Amino acid sequence: xxxxxxxxxxxxxxRDDRLLFSSLDFTLHSQQVLLLxxxxxxxxxxxxxxxxxxxxxxxxxxxxxGEPISGSGQYRADMxxxxxxxxxxxELTVLENLQFALAxxxxxxxxxxxxxxxxxxxxxxxFDDMPAHALSAGQKRRLSLxxxxxxxxxxxxxxxxxxxxxxxxxxxxxxxxxxQCDRGGMIVLTSHHDLNLPSTDVHRIRLS
Amino acid sequence: MSLSxxxxxxxxxxxLLALRRRSEIANPLFFFVLVITLFPLGVGAKPHLxxxxxxxxxxxxxxxxxxxSLDSLFRSDFDDGSLEQLLxxxxxxxxxxxxxxxxxxxxxGLPLLLIAPLLAVLLGMPGxxxxxxxxxxxxxxxxxxxxxxxxxxxxxGLRRGGMILSLLVLPLYVPVLIFASNAVEMAGSxxxxxAQLNILxxxxxxxxxxxxxxxxxxxxxxxx
Numbered sequence: 001x002x003x004x005x006x007x008x009x010x011x012x013x014x015r016d017d018r019l020l021f022s023s024l025d026f027t028l029h030s031q032q033v034l035l036l037x038x039x040x041x042x043x044x045x046x047x048x049x050x051x052x053x054x055x056x057x058x059x060x061x062x063x064x065x066g067e068p069i070s071g072s073g074q075y076r077a078d079m080x081x082x083x084x085x086x087x088x089x090x091e092l093t094v095l096e097n098l099q100f101a102l103a104x105x106x107x108x109x110x111x112x113x114x115x116x117x118x119x120x121x122x123x124x125x126x127f128d129d130m131p132a133h134a135l136s137a138g139q140k141r142r143l144s145l146x147x148x149x150x151x152x153x154x155x156x157x158x159x160x161x162x163x164x165x166x167x168x169x170x171x172x173x174x175x176x177x178x179x180q181c182d183r184g185g186m187i188v189l190t191s192h193h194d195l196n197l198p199s200t201d202v203h204r205i206r207l208s
Numbered sequence: 209m210s211l212s213x214x215x216x217x218x219x220x221x222x223x224l225l226a227l228r229r230r231s232e233i234a235n236p237l238f239f240f241v242l243v244i245t246l247f248p249l250g251v252g253a254k255p256h257l258x259x260x261x262x263x264x265x266x267x268x269x270x271x272x273x274x275x276x277s278l279d280s281l282f283r284s285d286f287d288d289g290s291l292e293q294l295l296x297x298x299x300x301x302x303x304x305x306x307x308x309x310x311x312x313x314x315x316x317g318l319p320l321l322l323i324a325p326l327l328a329v330l331l332g333m334p335g336x337x338x339x340x341x342x343x344x345x346x347x348x349x350x351x352x353x354x355x356x357x358x359x360x361x362x363x364x365g366l367r368r369g370g371m372i373l374s375l376l377v378l379p380l381y382v383p384v385l386i387f388a389s390n391a392v393e394m395a396g397s398x399x400x401x402x403a404q405l406n407i408l409x410x411x412x413x414x415x416x417x418x419x420x421x422x423x424x425x426x427x428x429x430x431x432x
Contacts, residue, residue: 052296054431077298085289091228092221103217104297104304106210 038207222311
């Protein structure tokens, strides 16, 4: 995998006349993890949404490999976002949800075996014909994780990825994160849970 | 290749979703049938009057039914986060949105088209205007869906956007209503209707090409 960089320069965000952060700089390279910390309402999710391109920063720029991210199809192809809302359709089955996510992500080849392996990996094997509304909150999170397994893009942006997961689920997502870094990918995430990633280069930014 | 795959995947998904929650198809259709069947009861036994206002009745009902169905276009995708994932796809979001609108039309607009001849006969519409009615519906209802998509995209983030949505969208619907019902009326009297059909066709082409961009821009605003 090529070397990628995600660079933010002098970012600031104002929400409802409240300055959440200003002059925020960071550069993230391959195999690094950026953990955003801060109390509720400190602007972690706003920052992630700026990094996704949903929101324009009130000042500053975000660049992916030297190119501005806004309107860049390449950036969207290189990035996977997992937010508070998991984007799972309740009426569709687990398998249909995954297939649709893959079609959207422009994955060249995701054969049935790869999907089965990913489901097995997140311990949802045998659930493929189950409509998603029958899944528990934790199982829905696992389904989102399956999307990460299937689409190993260079940049993951994860907003509270451990919510609703049990201990094994948390261990599994930490393992997936470690693999992502070993592959040469990078991760930006927010979490109130202590990250257990011993062998990776974790940077922290505290928003206040 | 993968772009068309994504385009058809989104249409397929939305049709599948509509199939699994059928009330979404049934509601606008039920409304359409109900309004039109109530008119003869309200107007009374005056076949000539009914025949004269039939094009207007059918088109106004179709327009209101289309507006009634608009909210479901992006609502559930907005609520469960699918919309975020849609806009993060590397494919051009305007095409994906076009796919969604097309699927929405197949679910809410096409059924109106299929039932309209029956209702036209109920109102005593002359045989020669039936074909024109179908043609205007075929050209006009997709325009309603495409224009409506901009309005829904603007209001989907609001908790009670229904009223604003109708205020936003209705003025844009009026030209379609005027030209379409006029064409049906003219056809009933055996007059040429090329001009009206050409204008409707032009509206459809313009809407197909021009509405997806503002829809995407409005969706991005609503996601903030």
